[in-house]
Amino acid sequence: MARHHVTATINGDETEVLCDTTQTLLDVLRDELDMTGTKEGCATGDCGACSVIVDGVLVCSCLMLGLEADGKTVETIEGMASGDELHPLQQKFIDHVALQCGICTPGLLIASKALLDENPDPTEEEIRYGLAGNLCRCTGYHKVVEAVQDAAREMRAGAK
Numbered sequence: 001m002a003r004h005h006v007t008a009t010i011n012g013d014e015t016e017v018l019c020d021t022t023q024t025l026l027d028v029l030r031d032e033l034d035m036t037g038t039k040e041g042c043a044t045g046d047c048g049a050c051s052v053i054v055d056g057v058l059v060c061s062c063l064m065l066g067l068e069a070d071g072k073t074v075e076t077i078e079g080m081a082s083g084d085e086l087h088p089l090q091q092k093f094i095d096h097v098a099l100q101c102g103i104c105t106p107g108l109l110i111a112s113k114a115l116l117d118e119n120p121d122p123t124e125e126e127i128r129y130g131l132a133g134n135l136c137r138c139t140g141y142h143k144v145v146e147a148v149q150d151a152a153r154e155m156r157a158g159a160k
Contacts, residue, residue, distance in 0.1 A: 001020045001021070001022070002020065002021070003018040003019060003020050004018065004019060004020070004021065004067055005017075005018060006018070006019055006028070006066060006067060006069055006070045007070060007071065008069040008070060008071065008072050008073070008074050009072070009073045009074065010029075010033070010035075010073075010074045010075075010076065010079070011074070011075060011076055011078055011079025012079060015033065017032050017033060017066070018032070019032060019066040019067065021065070021067060022065075023065065023066045023067075024061060024062050024063070024064060024065060024066060025052065025054075025059075025061040025062075025064040025065065025066050025068070025069050025074070026038060026040055026050045026061035026062045026064075027066065028066035028069070029052070029061060029074075029076060032066075035076055035078050037076060037077035037078045037106045038050050038051075038052060038061055038076050038077060038106055038107075039103050039104075039106055039107065040062060041103060041104070041107075041135070042062070043062050044062070044063075045060040045062060045063040046135070047104070047107070047134070047135045048060065048104070048107040048108070048111060048131075048133045048134030048135060049103055049104050049106070049107040049134075049135075050062045050107060051106075051107035051108075051110040051111050051114075051133075051134065052074055052075060052076050052110060053074070053075040053110060053113070053114050053117075054069065054072050054073070054074050054075075055072050055073050056073075056114075056117070057114075058110070058111055058114040058133075060133075075110070075113075076106075076110070077106035077109060077110055080109060080110075080113065087109075087113070088151040088154050088155050088158075089109055089112050089113055089116070089147070089148065089151045090109060091151075092147040092148070092150045092151040092154070093105065093108075093109065093144070093147045095147070095150070096143045096144075096146050096147040096150065097143055098139065098143040098144045098146070098147040099139070100136075100138035100139055101137075101138050104134060104135065104136040104137075104138075107134050108131060108134045108136065108144060111130060111131050111133065111134050112127075112130070112131065112144075112147075112148045112151070114130075115127065115130035115131070115148070116148070116151070116152055116155060120152060120155060120156055120159070121152060121156060122148075122149075122152060124145055124149065127145050127148050127149065128141070128145060131144065131145075131148075
């Protein structure tokens with residue numbers, strides 16, 4: 001099978017990779033670039049475990065071909081922290097114990113980041129709507145919503 005050259009900015013770094021026409025962005029991230037933080041849950045776009053941000057839009061990387069990332073900017077869970085300093089959302093997920101088994105956590109964090117990038121002061125309803133595409137079998141979502149609300153408050157205070 002022919003492999004194609006793809007250049008994308010991933011987590012701020014220009015990245016080049018060879019991928020075939022059938023590889024999803026999820027497969028390219030995990031198998032070609034060893035970025036295993038993004039998880040495969042369903043491979044049908046229903047669970048959100050594979051969520052990434054592409055050119056500012058939240059997408060399920062299991063539904064996007066790797067070739068489609070050519071020339072795009074991709075943000076993954078690996079890019080959320082700054083060195084050893086966790087992103088406020090990551091810290092608040094820990095503080096609020098908003099994670100359990102961890103399969104959904106990267107997708108929930110990326111979806112939360114996409115939401116707060118667009119709306120830094122969401123209501124509880126807006127948070128629940130923004131995370132509706134991310135399924136978790138371990139939590140009741142209440143702690144996740146609290147963590148996002150707390151992170152949003154902290155991020156707004158820090159922006160002033």
